[in-house]
Amino acid sequence: MEKIQMTTPLVEMDGDEMTRVLWQQIKEELLLPFIDLKTEYYDLGLPYREQTGDQVTIDSAEATKKYGVAVKCATITPNAQRVEEYKLSQMWKSPNGTIRAILDGTVFRAPIMVKGISPVVKTWKRPITIARHAYGDVYKSTEYRVPGPGKAELVFTDERGTEQFRQTVYDFECGGVLQGQYNKDSSICSFARSCFQYAIDTKQDLWFATKDTISKKYDHTFKDLFQEIFDAEYKEKFDALGIEYFYTLIDDAVARVVRSQGGFIWACKNYDGDVMSDMVSTAFGSLAMMTSVLVSPDGKYEYEAAHGTVTRHYYKYLKGEETSTNPVATLFAWTGALRKRGELDGIPALADFADRLEAATIATIESGTMTKDLVGLWEGETPAHGVNSLDFLKAIRARLEA
Ligand code: NAP
Numbered sequence: 089m090e091k092i093q094m095t096t097p098l099v100e101m102d103g104d105e106m107t108r109v110l111w112q113q114i115k116e117e118l119l120l121p122f123i124d125l126k127t128e129y130y131d132l133g134l135p136y137r138e139q140t141g142d143q144v145t146i147d148s149a150e151a152t153k154k155y156g157v158a159v160k161c162a163t164i165t166p167n168a169q170r171v172e173e174y175k176l177s178q179m180w181k182s183p184n185g186t187i188r189a190i191l192d193g194t195v196f197r198a199p200i201m202v203k204g205i206s207p208v209v210k211t212w213k214r215p216i217t218i219a220r221h222a223y224g225d226v227y228k229s230t231e232y233r234v235p236g237p238g239k240a241e242l243v244f245t246d247e248r249g250t251e252q253f254r255q256t257v258y259d260f261e262c263g264g265v266l267q268g269q270y271n272k273d274s275s276i277c278s279f280a281r282s283c284f285q286y287a288i289d290t291k292q293d294l295w296f297a298t299k300d301t302i303s304k305k306y307d308h309t310f311k312d313l314f315q316e317i318f319d320a321e322y323k324e325k326f327d328a329l330g331i332e333y334f335y336t337l338i339d340d341a342v343a344r345v346v347r348s349q350g351g352f353i354w355a356c357k358n359y360d361g362d363v364m365s366d367m368v369s370t371a372f373g374s375l376a377m378m379t380s381v382l383v384s385p386d387g388k389y390e391y392e393a394a395h396g397t398v399t400r401h402y403y404k405y406l407k408g409e410e411t412s413t414n415p416v417a418t419l420f421a422w423t424g425a426l427r428k429r430g431e432l433d434g435i436p437a438l439a440d441f442a443d444r445l446e447a448a449t450i451a452t453i454e455s456g457t458m459t460k461d462l463v464g465l466w467e468g469e470t471p472a473h474g475v476n477s478l479d480f481l482k483a484i485r486a487r488l489e490a
């Protein structure tokens with residue numbers, strides 16, 4: 089069989105531990121036999137990040153800006169224990185944080201659904217994708233424990249040193265707590281554009297919600313900027329695709345999400361996204377079946393699994409024990425990236441291959457063959473058959489070739 093040819097390379101970001109092992113297996117079993125795979129390879133595994141002083145992470149993000157599409161393996165974010173384990177010279181920053189800052193992107197998380205593993209919420213028939221604005225608000229706030237009676241004020245001084253506003257927040261008659269938060273128009277606008285762009289890409293409605301009735305300046309600005317950008321830049325494209333932008337209050341959104349059938353993107357402010365993404369992903373079943381894509385406002389894409397490097401399984405693997413780590417989210421990172429590359433380069437065979445590979449993966453699980461993490465969630469009619477990662481990939485390959 090003739091291999092599918094690529095024209096532009098994918099930016100390939102290799103990673104750590106168990107997912108690094110899966111990465112290789114996925115390429116060997118399911119990609120290299122079918123595609124003349126062109127990638128620009130960056131090793132984001134912790135040893136090479138240490139060796140390059142983390143320059144490799146920056147270079148990989150710059151390459152994503154240049155080529156437009158990247159696929160990333162999970163990577164270790166070092167903590168004190170990792171500094172010891174890997175003899176690091178520094179506690180290097182989270183690669184995802186570095187890449188997100190360079191691309192100015194928003195992360196979209198979506199579950200992979202299969203028949204036989206049902207979401208906790210019975211009405212959910214299609215995935216709900218959550219977009220979290222990962223900048224500012226309470227995550228960049230300044231806060232005090234107020235020791236006792238006194239006046240708290242909110243002051244803004246412009247760059248020339250002129251005091252523009254001074255407002256009493258509260259006249260404390262006793263101790264309490266105090267917090268100052270901010271966000272930037274530029275960041276809110278980038279977030280909005282990434283969301284509109286991704287809604288168009290995936291042909292899904294976009295929902296956005298804040299508490300603008302209570303927060304008449306802060307949250308209302310989010311609402312207004314989204315609406316202005318939508319009207320000026322995206323409305324026509326949405327109309328042409330028959331998708332809609334829908335704004336509502338956050339509490340109304342929560343109620344509607346639970347009653348919905350899914351199949352839309354839910355854009356959330358930073359805190360809402362932090363909380364709701366964990367709720368939604370848990371309700372859909374498994375972290376191992378959750379994909380993630382970073383989308384920049386100018387349409388650059390980095391695909392990955394939402395889970396980490398699955399350290400516990402890796403230590404077993406190193407001891408020579410058999411592991412049954414679920415490769416689906418990592419595999420779907422590859423298919424997402426290949427499909428996007430195919431679309432951008434006008435190679436329908438590449439996008440079609442991504443579709444077929446995803447379909448073969450889902451069909452393999454639906455036929456009862458799956459990794460062990462899914463066996464406990466299985467409610468299908470055929471009995472579940474738990475296999476190791478490599479046998480699972482081989483079963484997908486057999487189906488793909490059939
Ligand atoms: P994790 O790697 O996501 O794994 C947590 C647990 O979830 C695993 O022990 C396993 O449960 C289950 N799990 C996750 N993915 C699975 C899969 N594909 N198949 C089967 N089970 C899966 O999170 P972590 O252990 O907290 O973090 C490990 C490392 O990953 C850390 O160094 C962290 O910095 C890094 N991390 C990276 C990213 C990223 O690159 N995007 C994201 C998060 C974490 P059982 O052990 O019960 O089987």
Ligand code: MG
Nearest residue numbers: 361362363366
């Ligand atoms: Mg969280």
